[in-house]
Amino acid sequence: MPKFRDADEPTLKNISHAIFRHMAVTPRDAAAIILLKDKEDPKVFWVKRNPKLQFMGGYHAFPGGQLDKGDNLIQVKGCEGEESVMRVCAVREFFEEAGVLLARGTANLSLERISDKRRSMAEGTKSFKQILDEDNLEIVSLDLEPAGRWVTPHFAPRRFDTWFFLAWMPEGQEALIETGELETGEWIRPADALAQWKKGEITMAPPTLHIIRTLAAHADNIGELQNALAAIPEAKRATVRRIELRPGIFLFPVRTPTLPPATHTNCYIVGGQEMVVIDPASPYAEEQQELDKFIDGLVAERRRVKEIIITHLHPDHIGGAAHLRDRLGVPIAAHRLTADRISYTVAVDRLIEDNDIIELQGDPGWRLRALNTPGHARGHLCFYEENAGAIITGDLVVGIGTVVIDPPEGNMKQYFDSLHRLLSLPRLSILFPAHGPAIASAREKIEEYIKHRTMRENKILSAVQAGAGFPNEIVEAAYGDVDPSLWGLAERSTIAHLEKLQEEGRVNRRDDGSYQAR
Numbered sequence: 321m322p323k324f325r326d327a328d329e330p331t332l333k334n335i336s337h338a339i340f341r342h343m344a345v346t347p348r349d350a351a352a353i354i355l356l357k358d359k360e361d362p363k364v365f366w367v368k369r370n371p372k373l374q375f376m377g378g379y380h381a382f383p384g385g386q387l388d389k390g391d392n393l394i395q396v397k398g399c400e401g402e403e404s405v406m407r408v409c410a411v412r413e414f415f416e417e418a419g420v421l422l423a424r425g426t427a428n429l430s431l432e433r434i435s436d437k438r439r440s441m442a443e444g445t446k447s448f449k450q451i452l453d454e455d456n457l458e459i460v461s462l463d464l465e466p467a468g469r470w471v472t473p474h475f476a477p478r479r480f481d482t483w484f485f486l487a488w489m490p491e492g493q494e495a496l497i498e499t500g501e502l503e504t505g506e507w508i509r510p511a512d513a514l515a516q517w518k519k520g521e522i523t524m525a526p527p528t529l530h531i532i533r534t535l536a537a538h539a540d541n542i543g544e545l546q547n548a549l550a551a552i553p554e555a556k557r558a559t560v561r562r563i564e565l566r567p568g569i570f571l572f573p574v575r576t577p578t579l580p581p582a583t584h585t586n587c588y589i590v591g592g593q594e595m596v597v598i599d600p601a602s603p604y605a606e607e608q609q610e611l612d613k614f615i616d617g618l619v620a621e622r623r624r625v626k627e628i629i630i631t632h633l634h635p636d637h638i639g640g641a642a643h644l645r646d647r648l649g650v651p652i653a654a655h656r657l658t659a660d661r662i663s664y665t666v667a668v669d670r671l672i673e674d675n676d677i678i679e680l681q682g683d684p685g686w687r688l689r690a691l692n693t694p695g696h697a698r699g700h701l702c703f704y705e706e707n708a709g710a711i712i713t714g715d716l717v718v719g720i721g722t723v724v725i726d727p728p729e730g731n732m733k734q735y736f737d738s739l740h741r742l743l744s745l746p747r748l749s750i751l752f753p754a755h756g757p758a759i760a761s762a763r764e765k766i767e768e769y770i771k772h773r774t775m776r777e778n779k780i781l782s783a784v785q786a787g788a789g790f791p792n793e794i795v796e797a798a799y800g801d802v803d804p805s806l807w808g809l810a811e812r813s814t815i816a817h818l819e820k821l822q823e824e825g826r827v828n829r830r831d832d833g834s835y836q837a838r
């Protein structure tokens with residue numbers, strides 16, 4: 321028998337994890353260009369993506385994008401097949417995004433002519449093939465050196481198999497970004513880019529960080545650059561395991577029994593010389609071993625784990641905690657309300673209260689502030705690092721899908737209060753959720769959550785005012801835009817909203833369980 325006390329009430333009562341609407345995604349082909357200039361003192365052209373974008377919003381990256389069906393119509397001198405088509409993709413995307421056309425023959429063209437071409441492509445009046453052919457421009461394989469191929473890890477809502485190419489800025493052209501998808505674009509010394517990241521000012525995905533680091537290390541030895549860029553397994557399509565979007569915050573997705581089709585929970589390893597492991601979530605031996613190996617790697621860098629922390633009680637967050645405690649001999653810590661509820665599976669050694677500071681030694685040292693943030697779960701904890709404005713958000717805010725608020729563990733009024741509490745923090749920059757990718761536009765994301773829930777609540781209130789009484793009737797009226805297969809879960813959220821509205825004196829609950837407007 322399942323160990324839930326209310327197991328006779330099927331599924332819905334037990335479902336209070338975050339839910340996900342995406343299917344496991346196969347990576348799509350994409351290409352990007354690492355464009356350099358000044359051989360004596362190399363600078364690279366990088367962009368900051370618009371914070372509003374779903375995929376890597378607010379991240380720094382290199383211009384590039386997805387393969388287009390017209391890309392295979394163009395010949396590249398010196399190669400064929402995939403090698404050719406991915407170079408075309410890279411050159412086209414770079415031209416669209418940054419305005420530099422990496423084709424032979426452009427030296428004869430005026431800047432005006434080149435920007436006219438870009439405009440006609442943006443307006444759709446000419447294809448990329450046409451703008452190359454009309455001036456006999458030619459893409460040459462040698463101008464674009466392969467610099468690794470990276471696959472987005474499994475936990476992301478959108479995944480790419482990205483070919484990176486190294487190229488040099490042609491004489492007489494200008495790099496100028498197309499705003500919209502991108503916020504800024506600039507030439508920067510790789511060492512300066514790395515320094516910004518180390519200060520916690522910017523966010524980079526693993527390939528960008530690897531490339532910037534390698535460029536910084538090889539600035540005076542450019543001949544070695546191409547080999548160095550492709551030297552690590554991750555640059556040859558191996559699974560990316562070291563995800564350090566901000567210094568000292570490692571995101572390690574592990575496979576968990578979360579709700580299908582979701583497959584992973586993000587475990588975080590945070591700190592300097594001393595570190596904490598937050599939500600070692602996987603109950604599966606092979607995933608626990610992967611995490612063990614990763615932690616061994618950090619230990620080999622003269623770091624040590626001080627403590628294991630659990631954000632909240634749900635099974636897709638606690639599965640590997642006991643194993644890790646046995647292996648490392650360190651305590652498990654959680655909020656009192658979590659400790660009480662999970663005592664039958666994991667014994668918690670130390671209790672964390674709201675506003676407790678977790679100090680971690682290192683250079684720099686770390687101070688993580690625990691925030692009791694109920695709403696999704698009563699004993700839910702977020703962890704806040706003020707200097708970087710970073711929050712480990714658990715299931716309060718997630719990188720993909722919707723957070724289920726399932727009473728009585730879930731409470732909508734508390735959920736709103738917790739979101740507002742995050743907004744009131746002095747510095748806010750990046751969110752590290754337990755599911756899906758990190759969110760580099762923290763404030764916008766939290767505001768969007770509040771706005772969305774408020775919109776839903778208004779619909780629920782309108783439905784009640786229009787005469788819908790029982791939760792299932794209210795769901796039909798208020799969730800018309802949502803797939804009916806999710807209405808069961810939506811009903812749990814609706815009840816949570818109704819409880820909030822009742823507490824605020826805006827609806828009454830009748831004895832038969834139906835609601836009426838006040």
Ligand SMILES: [Zn+2]
Nearest residue numbers: 337338634715
């Ligand atoms: Zn949860």
